[in-house]
Every structure is written in structure tokens, then in C-alpha cells.
Amino acid sequence: MRRTLRAPGRRTAATLTLALAMTATVQQPSRAAPDPRPRTLAEVRAELDDLYHDAEVATDKYNAADEKVTAQQKRVRTLHARIGAAETKLGRLTRLAGAAARAQYRGDSLPAEMQFALADNPEHALDNASLARQAQQATQGVLTALTATREKLGTQNEEATATLKSLRESRKAKDTERRSVEKHIAAAEEVESRLEKEQVEQLAALEKKEADDAQAKWVETGVLDKVGTTATPAGRKAIAFATRQLGKPYVWGAEGPDSFDCSGLTSQAWLAAGRVIPRTSEEQWRRLRHVPVDSMRPGDLVIYFADASHVAIYIGDGRIIQAPRPGRWVYVSPVASMEILGVVRPDA
Template sequence: MRRTLRVHGRRTAATVTLALALTATAPQPARAEPGTLTEVHAELERLYHDAEVATNKYDAADEKVTEQERRVRSLRSRIEAAETRLGRLTSLAGAAARAQYRGDSLPAEMQFALSDNPERALDNASLARQAQQATQGVLTALGATRKDLGARTDEASAELKRLRASRSARDTERHSIERHIADAKELESRLEKKEVARLAALEKKEADDAQAAWVGTGILDKVGTAATPAGRKAIAFATRQLGKPYVWGAEGPDSFDCSGLTSQAWLAAGHPIPRTSEEQWRRLKHVPIEAMRPGDLVIYFADASHVALYIGDGKIIQAPRPGRWVYVSPAASMEILGVVRPDA
């Protein structure tokens, strides 16, 4: 998402016609229809930003379900391993008990009395008794472990059920995303070709101006220029995705949303990170902007609703919004919240 333009344009015949057409064909809106080209752009930015915020919520709910599914699978695997070992030791203990019942192993007192070597018989009896006690101790501990794992698995399964229900409830977010995107596309579809070109020019001008102001602070003389080996892998992955379309909720291989791209880039580099830009901002190590290096993630807007991969020379690779594709753009073309480092 790009921030709202602050360039004030003239009210043209096309945009007046647009406003009248929107008013005539749509129910009475809660907010005034955009009139000037700048207002149209601002409304588009609002719609796409709201869609991205909703996408983050949707992705976060999905990630929680995925993580809980992994936890339940892990617990069930541990239960199976405990049951296998418990069964094996129980079988061995049973075999030992049957052998003793058959007389293969006499009580220690009888072995001592009948043996030609009483000292050896005493040692054997002591070792047998210690083995039996040790086996019983392991069986008791394994039984307790199995019971604990069972209880934890039941709790985890119940939580997974709750999270799945919560994810289903997130259909409201899905509908919200689709509504915002549909409204934005409808608004864009009413623009004439020359207005679309002017919007693109205004957007580029704001991006260039913001970048020039940022570079003018001397920031690029301070930031790092060398990526770590993992950072280079993340950049290489993101570079291979250039030109692929933005699709909300997507994390490859054919399309991405903003955090889908960054999370998959760092997964390819061997560093799994949170799925959403909000969680990337919350859970990864923060670094000062002047200390960032290629491979770091740049988080945008006060609500951390957008993220991109810094590739050096003041540039980022990002998946911007619906209708766009993964591309290289100026790092300061949007409102920077901060920088995080996945491989700190």
C-alpha cells in the first residue's frame, strides 16, 4: 500500500463526471464520493489499505491454525513413541516374570543355599532384583509420561478445534477484503485512460519525492551494503518472483501478498519467520533504519500493515496490492515504521 497523495489536482470534467456517475448508480454512501483526481487516489489508497489490514487478520488466523496443527501432530507422534517403548518394556517385564514363575529364577535365599558358589548367587540375585526394580521404575515413568501426553494432546486438540472455528468466523474478514478490493476496482474502472495515466504519474511523483527527501538525509551513507549469506538467499528468492501477481492471502509459488513474499523468501533462506507483517514487526529483532542491511525487512505504516524486503541501494522488493505484481521500488515510497532482521 502506498500512502495517500498530498498533491492537489484540478477538478476536471472527467472526474466530475465520475463523481456524478458514482452518485447516480450507487446507494447513498456513508462518505462523500471522491471528486478531484487526488481525492479519487486517496479513496483508492484507503480501500486497498483496509483490504491489506483485513488480509493480515485473515492470514494471522490461518497461521495460528497451522501452528496448532503442527503441535498436535508432534504430541501425537510423541504419544506413539511412548506407547511403543512402553509396550516393549512391558513385554520384557512380562517375560521376566514368566521365567521366574517357571523356576528359571529362584528366590535369592534358595539360590544362596543351593549354589556351589554362594557369593556369585548373591550377586546374581542382587542384580536381578535391581533390574526388576529399574524396569518397574521405567514402566511407571513411561506410564505417567503417556498419561501427561494424552492430557496435553486433548487440550491441544480442543484448542485446534477452537482456532478452526475462529478461522471460519474470519470469513467476515474475507468478505471485507473482497468488498474493499471490489470497490477499488469499480472506482478504477470508471476512470478514463488519461485519468489512469495521471494517477500513475502522481503516484510516481510522490514516490520519487519521498525517496529523494529520504536519500537527502544521507541515510544511504550509513546503512549496510553487505547481506549475510542467508540474506543473499532471501533476496535471490524474492528476485525470482519479480513479475508475479499480488493475490491476497497468497504465499506462492505463482502469486504472493506482501508478507507471503517476505516469509517465503526467508523460509527459502533457512529462517522461518511469522506469516504476517504485524507479527514480523512484533516478533523479529528491531534494528535502527541507519543500521539496516540488504535482506532486512522494512515495515510500513503505523499499523504494520505492509512489509517489503530491502535489497540495498535504497530499494526494496515488494508485493504491493491487488492489480499489481512483485516489483522493485524505492524504499521510502511509503511511510516507514521500522526495520526488522530475521537472522539477527
Template sequence: MRRTLRAQGHRTAVTVTLALALTATAPQPARAEPGTLTEVRAELKRLYHDAEVATSRYDAADEKVTGQEKRVHALRSRIEAAETRLGRLTSLAGAAARAQYRGDSLPAEMQFALSDNPERALDNASLARRAQQATQGVLTALTATREDLETRTDEADDVLESLRRNRRAKDTERRAVEKHIAAAKRLESRLEKKEIERLAALEKKEADDAQAAWVDTGILDKVGTDATPAGRKAIAFATRQLGKPYVWGAEGPDSYDCSGLTSQAWLAAGHPIPRTSEEQWRRLKHVPLEDMRPGDLIIYFADASHVALYIGDGEIIQAPRPGRWVYVSPAASMEILGVVRPDA
């Protein structure tokens, strides 16, 4: 009976082992290689869009890191000041305690440190009472300074831990950006020169068709044509950046990503705005598309992962994607999510 059970167990183990081996060696499902240029175009759009999403997350983490580094520096300065004050108060408290132990009046150094009128301090008839009050004041200040120092130190520790987390997040998003861009470049590198030209023509036709459909709605008869003074400054800044390369994570002066360009344009106009396209969409005032005017920002895609500066006549200035440069393009060449106004 035992031999039968052992034999059955052996056969079961062999069967399971064989099944696992077959599963391990069986070909796993993989993303199909794009065949037609239309498929190549779709895959490139996906890869560059994913890269832009990761870029936006990288920018957000970078902004947090920058802010937290400044906060840590400020907290360290306050901690140093509190430590200096703590040392001075400890010294004064020690001097007061020694004087009281000896039965003396207020020490000379404390008289001059604490008196509103040091010249008259030695002649004050109520010096003993003042000494007692002053000593109590020093002890109270000493306790408060110690508590403040502990609070600042704990706060600095919390900020440092948050800073470390955001640095890790920044590194993760950096790797994601590089991965998507590398995949897109590998795909493009396999194309012949004629295919690259046809791909560019296909991209232009898609943009032109989308723009034509948008214009046919009569939208340009409704939108504003006059920018505000600040809007004109933002447009002037963006115009001066034409031809500069797109570099993810960059905000000038030699290169930009999409939200780096728009945030710097409006900073130059005297209106600081959030760094990322998602935050620009979330925090700036939304305006209806038909009320759009030059200087407004158009936010693209359902995830608000791209942004451009509207300059009028149905055109935008944008920093599009890796391998491209800042240029003027049709406003409706991409899926419009909405419009925001930095100087509302």
C-alpha cells in the first residue's frame, strides 16, 4: 500500500514538474512589432506620450526636492541660531544661579545684558527684585529655546525623510523617461530614410486634418484676439525660444520641456505658475475654449500631460517631445483637454 502511494506521489510530482517546465519554456505573449507606418506612428505616439507623462512626474518630484532642499537649509539655519541662543542663555542662567547661591545680587554681565538702561542698572534700588525676575525670565527663555530647538530638529528630520523619498521618486521617473525614449529611438532607427519622410508626412496630415476640423467649427470666430499686457510678455518670451531643443526636465535657458517653456514664459511676464502641466491644469483658472485669448495655456490629453502657449490665429508655441525643438504649430493638432488662464 505504501509503495502504491509512493508511486502515485512520484507520478504526480513528475507531472507537475513537467507542466512547470513546459510553462517556463513556452513563448510568452509580447507586444507585436508595428508593421505599417500607421502602426509605427501609433506606437511612437504611445512611447513619447508615456515619456511625457513620466517627465511630468519627474518635474513634479524635482520641484518638491528643490523646495525641500531650501526648507532644510532654512531649518538648519534656525537650528544653528537656536543652539547659539541656547548656549548664551545657559551661560546666563548658570551665572544667575551661582550669584544666588553666594547670596549676591544680579551679576554685572546680566545687569548690562538685561537692563534697558545699563548705566543706571547698578544704582537701581530694586536691583534684588529685578535680579530675581530677570533670572526667572532667563530660565523661561531657556526652556522655550530648548523646546523650539527640539521642534525644529524634529521638523528637519521629517523634511529630510520626505526629501529622500522624493529623490527616490525622481530617480524612478528619470529611469522611466529614459526607457520610453530609448524604445522610441530604437523603433525610429529601424526606419529607412523614405519611411521617415513618409512618417513625417503622415504626422503632418493628421495635424492638418485635426486643425481643419477644429477651424470648421467656427471656433476662431469666437475666441479672443487681444492678449493682456502680461500675455504679450509671455508670448514674446516664448517667441524668443523658437528653435531651442526639447530636453525633458529642462526649463531653460538653452532647452525646455513643454511645461518648462510655459512656466518660464509666464514667470517672465511677472506671473509665476506651477511647474507641471498637471498642476497648471489643476490650479489655474479654467476658461471655456470659445473664450480663449492669446497668452492662455492649452492643456492636452485626458491626463493633462502636455501644455502649450496659445498665440492667436489658431496657433500655439510648444516644446513638443525629444528630438524636436520649440516651434509654432496648429492649436488643434493634439487632443485638447481645456484652457487655463495664468493672469485671470
């Protein structure tokens, strides 16, 4: 998601100046009540920013739910495998307990099957007189193991049931976020579909100007003179991966190989560098080490907006590689073209 740096609820002076210089206007969508005052492109831009931002927030939630669903599915498979193994053991112990009980009732020694099961060296089990003399104790041991296995199986069944219930809830949450993403993107696409070709070009020019202005102000602070210029070996690998993705389309929820969303790109870039990091931008901000903006170095991740809804990888010289929003592609842009929340370092 790509939004320009601006104070909440206000447009920059440059935006207003450019907007006033434009004579082209955009009519309100037919689904809305008629607006007697035509909207400027700056207002359309602000609406698109909000819609795509909301879509990216929902995308992050979708990715988090999807990650949880994947983890729970793996846990369900593991639990089912353990339950199967416990059921097999339960059946074997039940047969051994029955055989031991029948042997004791007849006054015989332990059955050969049980001697093989209990002897340290099965090859000499039939010659192990001590096992035969300890038939009663061995039988009790089997019964104890049988009881423990039954209890363990019951616990695992309860865990599997609870996990399956949680999995269904996560799938519902995932579907809810999917619908939210699609709704916001559809609304943004409707707004964009009503623009004339000339207006689209003017909108792109407005976006570029705001990004350049924001970057210029950031550079004027002198921060670019302080940031690091050398990436670690892992950082270089992450940047190399991100560079190879340039030109690929943004698709929400995607993490390659043919398309990416913002955190899909950064998480896969660092995976290619040998580091597993959280899938979503919110979790990357929450769990990775924070570093001051003026101490960032190539390979670090720049987190954007107060809700940590967007992320990009810093490649040096005041630039980032990012997967911006639907309808766009992975590209290089100024690091300060959006509202910077902070910087995190995957290889701290």
C-alpha cells in the first residue's frame, strides 16, 4: 500500500496548490448522493489512499488468519498421527493384558508374545526364567501402561477437538477479512474507473510530486548522512531477492513467486537470506528488533503508518523496494514517500 506523507485529516500545501491549479474534476460515483461541488483530484487521491489503506489493514489481518490456519492444520495432522499411534499401542496392550490374564488364570507362565514384549533381549525371551516368575508384576505393569495410554488418548482427542474448533473459527475470521479486502479494493477500483485518461496521468503526477516533496524534506534533516551504507551478507541476499522481484504485480495475500503483497515480499526476501521472520507487517514491527531511523542500514525493513500496515525493504541511498498496492507492481521508491513509523532489523 502506498500513501503519501501527510498529517491526518490535512493535505500538504503543495497538494493544495497543485489541486487548485488543476481544472479537471471527478464526479461522485452514481451510488453516492449527488454532490453539487465537483471533487478535486487531490480529494480523489485522499479517498483512494484511505480505501487502499483499509484494504491493506484487512490484508494484514487476512495474512495473520491464514498463517494461524496453516499452523493449526499442521497441529491437527500431528495430533491425528499421535492419536493413531496411541490407538495402535492401546490395541497391542489390550491384547497383552488379555493374554496375561488368561495365562495367570490357568496358572501358566507368561505367554511367549508377552515375554517378547517385556524382555530386554527378545532373542532370549523364552529362556528368561525371571520373566516367568514375575508374571503377576508384569501383568500389572501392562495394565498400568494400558490405563495411561487410554488417558493420554483421551487427552489428545480433547486437544484435537479444541484445535479443530479453533481452526474453524480462524477460517471464519480469514473469510471475513477476505471479504473486507475485496470490498475496499472494489470501491477503489470503482473510483479509479471513473477517471479520464488525463486525470489518471494528473493523479500520478500529484502522487509523484508529494512523494518527492516528502523525500526532500526528509533529506534536508540530514538523516541520510547518518544512516548506514553497508548491508550484512544476509542483508545483501535479502536485497538481491527483492531486486529480482521488480516489476511483479502486487496481489494481496501473495508471497511469490509470481506476485507479492508488501509483507509477502519482505518475509520472502529474508527467507531467501536464511532468516525466518513474521509474515505480516504488524508482527514484523512487534517482534523484530527496532533500530533508530538514522541508524538503519541496507536490508533493514521500514515500517509505515501508525498501525504498521505497510512495510518495505531499505536498499540504501534513501530508497526502498516495496510492493505498494493492488494495480501496482514491485518497484523502487523514496524511503520517506510515506509516513515512517520506524525501522526493524531482521538480522540483529
